[in-house]
Amino acid sequence: MKMIEDFKNMVEKSLNLSEPWYVKGAEFHADEPAIHIYIGVTKRAVIACPKCGGATKRYGYEPRERVWRHGDCMFYPTFIHCRRPKVLCPSCGVQQVNAPFERQDSRFTLMFEGYAMLIMASMPIAKAARALRCDEKTLTNILNYWVEKAVDERKLCDIKSIAIDETSFRKGHDYVTVVIDAAKRAVIDVEPGKDASTVEKFSEKLTQKGGNCAEIKSVTSDMSAAFLSAVEEKFPNAKHTIDKFHVKQLVLKSLDEVRKKEQKESSEKQALFRGRKLFMIPEKRLTEEQRIALQSLSKQYPKTGRAYRIVSVLDDFYACETAEDADPVFAGLYSWMRRSRLPEMKNTAATLLKHKDRIMNYFDNRLTNAICEGINSMIQSAKRAARGFHTFKGFASKIFLVAGKLNLAVSCPF
Structure with missing residues (x-):
């Protein structure tokens, strides 16, 4: 019947079968329920040695029939049955022939x-x-x-600009370091931990895969001391930029510390606590209603209001077009933070001055970790949906799958 012949052709195509492989038959087992398809091999067909490709003689079959899970058919689980042939090669000896639809040591078909x-x-x-x-x-x-x-x-010979960031792995203090090709916006390495060794391991992989550490022209990261020292050592010709999002995060953290301290000293703690999120919104993004509320809170809590205005100047700093324009803004910001009579801001000012050169590099290359932040969001979303990963290996694989832009060798079923 034509229907049976068409079903046979469909199976052969989905399993990538050609001579000497053929479909012997198929059965539906209602008690499971499942579909079972049986594959045979033409007895007189000549099969090349799977190791060297030379001429061989048939040498029987494997002892027991092997079973692979295939893609569902009509919503029923489908299983492929086959006793694969063996060959006797003059050079390689007895060799087991793999089926065209399988990956070695897997019990699933390539299509599945x-x-x-x-x-x-x-x-x-x-x-x-x-x-x-x-x-x-x-x-x-x-x-x-x-x-x-x-x-x-994957080769890494054309890598010139990278972004480095860490992301949480599990609850507590388990982290992984993610390295991203800034030009292609793709993850190219994932290492356990967030210390200097992660950068060192990436530099070794870069060299092994055709890259050259001396040809890395720009790197962006946070201001972790471990990253800073390792980047300077392993990528000596790179212009290292401290990511502006981490700079802003550092200053916002100081603002929040000022807010918490003033909140404890105030007799009306709840008002400042309820309005704390207003102080995290950039001044240019405030609605008129939010602006009025923020002005009222700033008058009631002057230290927090002063810290907020300092953060606003940082936004003005990053809005500058050139390093020449930004330099006096940075000097003014630093001076204000030092004279603010806010210990939290004074400490942060010292940190910013220490890393000034790397912060100012932003105006030469406009390189930020915005790519990392977007990818980190994808990673955390996948992790939350999966309720965490039990192993680093599984987590790293998921990161590469969602953000690595890999060329997977496995066949796409569509």
């Missing part, structure tokens, strides 16, 4: 694994496991294999 990777890119592994009717560990193994293969094969 391609579909699984597509699903995992857009949903948590736990949900993907339910959708595909298999366990999370299995999917994590599939994810790790294809991501590691793509990462290992």
Whole structure:
């Protein structure tokens, strides 16, 4: 019947079958329920040695029939059955021939694994496991294999500008360091921890994959002492920029410390506590209603109001077009922070002065960690949806999958 012949052609195409492989038959087992498809190999066909490609003689079959999970058919789980042939090669000896639809040592067909990777890119592994009717560990193994293969094969010879950032792995103080190709906006390395060794390990991988540390022209990161020293040592020709978002974060943290201290000293603590989020909004983004409320709070709590105006000057600093325009603004900001009679701001001023050259580099290359912040948001979203990762390896694979722009070798089913 034509329907049966069309079903056979469909199966052969989905399994990438050609001579000497063919579909022997298929059965529906209502008690499971599941579909079972049986694959055969033409007995007289000549098969090349899988190791050297030379002429061989047939040497029977593997002892037991092997079973692989395939993509669902009509919403029923589908399984592929086959006893693969062996060959006797004059040079290589007895060799087991792999089927065209399998990855070595995997119990899933290539089409299934391609579909699984597509699903995992857009949903948590736990949900993907339910959708595909298999366990999370299995999917994590599939994810790790294809991501590691793509990462290992990717060359890094054209990397000139990088961004370095850390992101939390698990609750507590577990972090991973993410290195991003700033030009392509893609993750190119993930290392456990957030110390100097993470930068050193990346520099080694860069060299191994055809890159040159001396050709890295620009690096952006936070002002972590570990990152600063490692970047200076490993990328000697790079212009290192302290990311403006981390500079703003540092000053905002000082503002919040001033607010908390003044709140404790005030008899009306609740008013400042309820309005604390207003002090985190840039002045230019305030609505008229928010502006009036903020002015009232600033009069009632003058120290916090003074700290907020200092933050506003930092925004003016980063709004400058050139380093020449920005330099006097920085000098004025530093002077004000030192004379503010706010210990928190005075300490932060010392930190900014220490890193002034790296902060000012922003006006030469306009390089920021905005790329990192966007990617970090994707990473944390995936982590929350999956309710955390148990291993660094699984977490790193997920980061590469959602933000690495990898060329995965696995077949796409569509």
